[in-house]
Amino acid sequence: MGQQGNEGALLLMADDTAATAASFEGVYEAELPAISRLAFLLTRSREVAEELAHDAFVKLYEHYDTVERPAGWLRTAVVRLAINWQRRQAVERRRLARGPDPSAPLGEPELDETWEALGRLRPERQTVLVLRFYEDLSPREIALLLGCPTATVRSRTKRALNDLRREVTR
Amino acid sequence: MSGRQTVMEPRLRATLEAKADQFGTSRMPFEPTRPREVAPLVTLDARRSTRGGRVRLVLAGAAVVAILGGVAVVATRGGGDDGTSTVGPKTSTHVPVAGAAADPSVVEGMLLPHWVPEGLDLWGFDWRVGPSSNFLDSRVQLFGRGDSTADGAVFVEIQQGDGQVVGTNPTTVRGVPADSSSAKEHPDSTTTLDWYEGGAGISASFTGMSQSEVVAFLDGLTWRSGDELAGFAPPADGGLTLLGETAPEASDPSALQATFDYLDGQRHIAPGEGLQLSIHTGVGGAGMTASYLQTWFHSTTRGDGMVEAYDPHYGTLRRDWPDGRRMWIDANGTAIDRATLAHVADEISAATGTEVLGIRQQVEDRFGSLPVVASAHVDAGVIEARGDDDLSTVCFVPAGGSRRCTTDLGIPIGGSFLVGDTWYVVAASNGEPPAVHAGEQQAERPDTDGLPGQVADAGGYHFLVVPVPAEAGRVTLFSNTGSVPFDRPPF
Numbered sequence: 001m002g003q004q005g006n007e008g009a010l011l012l013m014a015d016d017t018a019a020t021a022a023s024f025e026g027v028y029e030a031e032l033p034a035i036s037r038l039a040f041l042l043t044r045s046r047e048v049a050e051e052l053a054h055d056a057f058v059k060l061y062e063h064y065d066t067v068e069r070p071a072g073w074l075r076t077a078v079v080r081l082a083i084n085w086q087r088r089q090a091v092e093r094r095r096l097a098r099g100p101d102p103s104a105p106l107g108e109p110e111l112d113e114t115w116e117a118l119g120r121l122r123p124e125r126q127t128v129l130v131l132r133f134y135e136d137l138s139p140r141e142i143a144l145l146l147g148c149p150t151a152t153v154r155s156r157t158k159r160a161l162n163d164l165r166r167e168v169t170r
Numbered sequence: 171m172s173g174r175q176t177v178m179e180p181r182l183r184a185t186l187e188a189k190a191d192q193f194g195t196s197r198m199p200f201e202p203t204r205p206r207e208v209a210p211l212v213t214l215d216a217r218r219s220t221r222g223g224r225v226r227l228v229l230a231g232a233a234v235v236a237i238l239g240g241v242a243v244v245a246t247r248g249g250g251d252d253g254t255s256t257v258g259p260k261t262s263t264h265v266p267v268a269g270a271a272a273d274p275s276v277v278e279g280m281l282l283p284h285w286v287p288e289g290l291d292l293w294g295f296d297w298r299v300g301p302s303s304n305f306l307d308s309r310v311q312l313f314g315r316g317d318s319t320a321d322g323a324v325f326v327e328i329q330q331g332d333g334q335v336v337g338t339n340p341t342t343v344r345g346v347p348a349d350s351s352s353a354k355e356h357p358d359s360t361t362t363l364d365w366y367e368g369g370a371g372i373s374a375s376f377t378g379m380s381q382s383e384v385v386a387f388l389d390g391l392t393w394r395s396g397d398e399l400a401g402f403a404p405p406a407d408g409g410l411t412l413l414g415e416t417a418p419e420a421s422d423p424s425a426l427q428a429t430f431d432y433l434d435g436q437r438h439i440a441p442g443e444g445l446q447l448s449i450h451t452g453v454g455g456a457g458m459t460a461s462y463l464q465t466w467f468h469s470t471t472r473g474d475g476m477v478e479a480y481d482p483h484y485g486t487l488r489r490d491w492p493d494g495r496r497m498w499i500d501a502n503g504t505a506i507d508r509a510t511l512a513h514v515a516d517e518i519s520a521a522t523g524t525e526v527l528g529i530r531q532q533v534e535d536r537f538g539s540l541p542v543v544a545s546a547h548v549d550a551g552v553i554e555a556r557g558d559d560d561l562s563t564v565c566f567v568p569a570g571g572s573r574r575c576t577t578d579l580g581i582p583i584g585g586s587f588l589v590g591d592t593w594y595v596v597a598a599s600n601g602e603p604p605a606v607h608a609g610e611q612q613a614e615r616p617d618t619d620g621l622p623g624q625v626a627d628a629g630g631y632h633f634l635v636v637p638v639p640a641e642a643g644r645v646t647l648f649s650n651t652g653s654v655p656f657d658r659p660p661f
Contacts, residue, residue: 028200037190046193057200106188109351114185133179134186148583148601148649149543149555151562155294155579158431158439162448162500165178165486 027070028057035074041130042082044119052081075135076145079127086123117167125160132157178503179441274523274661277426281451281497282525285517286432287510290445293561294431294579295533297526299454309401310460311415312467313387322378324387324410325467327460328398331371341381343374343388350381363388370398375467414492416460425454425494431579439560442503450498451518462490478515480508487511527661530577537563537575544598544629553626553633555598566596566635584647586656593638593658597647603632604649608642621645 035056040049056077060070067073105112118126131142132153139153146153277297309328315321339350341363348365362375363384376384387410391402404412430449438444465488468479475492487508488498497518499511521529540556540563551568556575565575568589576585584597584604597604605620623636638645638658647654 025200037193040193041186041190049193054200061200104192106185106192108188110181111185111188114181115189118182118185129182130186133183134190146601148599149557149562151557151560152583154439154560155562158441158502159294159579161178161182161441162502164182165500166450166498168178 024061024064027060027074031071031074032057034071035078038075038130038135039078039082041134042079042127043085048085052078052085055081079131079145083123083127086127113168114164117164120167121160121163125156125163128153128156129160129164274527276523276660277521277526278523279453279520280426280428280526281453281495281518282428282521282529283430283449283451283514283518286447286514287445287506289434290432290447291435291536292430292529292533293433293437293536294429294577295529296578297426297428299426307418308460309399309415309418310463311401312413312463313405313410314413315409316411317413319413319467319469320378322376322383322410323413323467324374324376324379324384325464326402327373328370328401329372330369330399332366332369341385343385344391345389368393368396368398372398377467413466414458414463416458416463425452425496427452437560438504445504445506446502447506447514448500448502449514449518450500452494452496453520454494458492459490459494459496461496462492462494465490478512480511482508485511487515489515523661533577534573534575537561537577538565538573544631544633546626546628546631546633548624548626548633548635550594550624550635550637553596553598553635555600555629555631555633564596564598566594568594583649584654584656586659588659588661595636595638595645595647595656597632597634597649599632599634599649600630601649604634604647606634606636606638606645606647608638608645620648 032053036049036053039052039056040046043049043052056074059077060067060074063073064070106115118129121129127146128142131137131145132139137145139157140150142153143150276299280297307329311326311328312319312323313326314323341348341350343363343365344367346365346367348363350361350363361377361381361384362373363381364371364373366372374384374388379387387405391405394400394403399418401415401417402412428451430447430451432445432447432449433439434444434446436444438446462477465479466477469477476489477491478487478489480487485503485506485508486498486500488496490496497515499514501511537556540561541558543555543557543562545552545554549569551566551571554565554567554573556563556565561579563576564583564585565573566585566587566589567573568587571589574585574587574589583599584595587594587596595606597606603625605616606623607616607618607620621636621638621642623634626633636645642658644655644657647656
């Protein structure tokens with residue numbers, strides 16, 4: 001489907017790829033919760049997470065006939081969308097000078113404190129921690145996902161954990 | 171990542187899993203025709219945790235940006251030798267413009283470690299001048315008995331905010347709903363009360379006193395003025411006195427801050443493995459800091475006003491002085507005890523600019539000894555991606571000059587080097603091609619070409635070196651893993 005618009009994508013799906021469409025729906029049903037949660041952990045906003053998750057599925061929808069492993073493809077897509085959003089948000093944060101965690105507290109002091117502290121880290125450090133400690137990806141897998149050397153992931157994870165520890169003990 | 175887990179890892183995992191569960195399941199219908207846009211930003215607002223109490227502002231570390239004039243460049247790509255191409259202005263070959271002369275005096279007085287346990291080598295060094303995120307925009311007040319916190323103390327943090335406290339231990343403070351919870355640092359001995367009053371959110375942590383005693387004390391305080399951020403007036407009577415305070419504008423002063431990362435001979439980098447030390451130091455600012463008051467709250471004053479706190483939970487030692495000096499030493503979960511951390515702290519002292527230059531050179535040489543992964547020649551010199559399974563760096567050997575290497579463990583995708591009077595920003599990426607843009611950090615990677623530079627592809631890497639025009643004081647390096655702002659280095 002490549003770069004054709006959404007209308008074209010719909011037409012192709014309706015005429016030629018009913019089976020593919022069914023599989024796409026299956027992937028959507030199966031992967032939407034996990035992709036949305038990952039987006040939430042990366043953006044800390046339910047609204048943004050749902051929007052980015054949807055964007056990732058739209059991208060998948062456009063390229064579905066060429067994607068071999070939709071689950072992995074979706075994770076890559078949503079991580080990159082989140083990184084772009086983080087950059088944009090960083091600029092907005094400077095203007096508002098306020099932290100953005102609209103989600104309700106967990107009611108568990110230690111976890112709430114950790115979540116707040118995580119939000120104060122540099123975005124790229126938050127990203128490696130979420131991928132490492134929530135998605136349980138290895139440094140090599142994270143490196144492949146982000147497109148950087150494995151050593152970069154290792155050193156960035158070290159610095160991120162140090163920063164996080166410093167934030168929660170400050 | 172292998173190795174013994176530190177206490178932080180399971181706590182982080184539990185937090186992420188709990189927050190993911192809290193998100194629940196989105197059953198949003200798929201609408202392929204909905205316009206795909208980056209989601210609008212939610213309105214940001216001050217909020218408070220139900221415990222934890224502190225009203226904290228979030229400031230992205232990477233979001234510290236200076237505003238400078240944009241540098242408009244019309245760029246085109248021209249062919250080069252051996253896969254090398256140069257990006258430059260259409261009308262002329264780019265010639266670096268002389269910038270400010272090197273000036274190491276800005277790092278004069280940096281607090282530098284002079285002793286670490288045997289077997290540790292310095293593998294990371296970075297520094298910056300500017301505020302840290304601690305207690306930004308907060309009024310902080312510390313109350314104690316006499317001139318000490320040993321027999322009971324209350325640490326109050328006041329921040330602008332409006333909301334409603336939601337918690338599991340409701341109580342009443344100053345006639346309004348509040349919540350009581352265990353403080354994170356010392357849950358067995360410290361409690362935090364949170365409440366909103368007027369236009370402010372207030373947290374009061376206390377130790378060595380009963381809650382009823384503290385509530386009575388807080389109930390008796392009066393505001394200095396109608397602006398809560400001006401703080402409470404010193405108590406007229408009673409057992410507690412105001413030991414110290416910082417105003418919002420002074421609670422987070424600019425300081426010369428530095429980070430030093432030490433690794434052992436096997437260069438263990440995972441938490442809990444081998445021996446590791448991370449040392450953060452700060453000096454400067456306008457005297458007493460909120461950090462000082464917080465450390466004092468958890469400790470006792472030493473003879474010279476220095477306060478020290480040790481957290482056995484994490485194995486971290488922190489010291490603060492009333493003149494703004496501070497240090498934080500973290501063993502990253504390894505078996506380095508408090509006495510050793512204290513020895514390290516004892517040997518941290520102010521350095522000369524020349525000493526700092528020497529330290530930087532030492533670390534750059536160490537990174538420069540890592541194996542070359544890929545390299546490319548461009549007109550300006552040689553760019554190298556160096557590294558192994560644990561560490562990576564980007565090095566630049568300017569034509570006719572000596573090798574320079576990135577020494578910040580946190581951003582090994584690029585480097586910023588002053589060579590003579592020319593400021594170079596260098597990058598190596600095995601993802602999408604990097605780009606350097608001048609001006610305020612962009613929300614997203616700009617569609618336009620970046621600053622003129624020299625590029626080359628080799629060994630699966632995209633290399634870029636940009637001689638930054640003299641009028642630019644800050645640039646941002648974009649790659650697929652994020653964006654990194656660089657200020658013009660002073661030396």
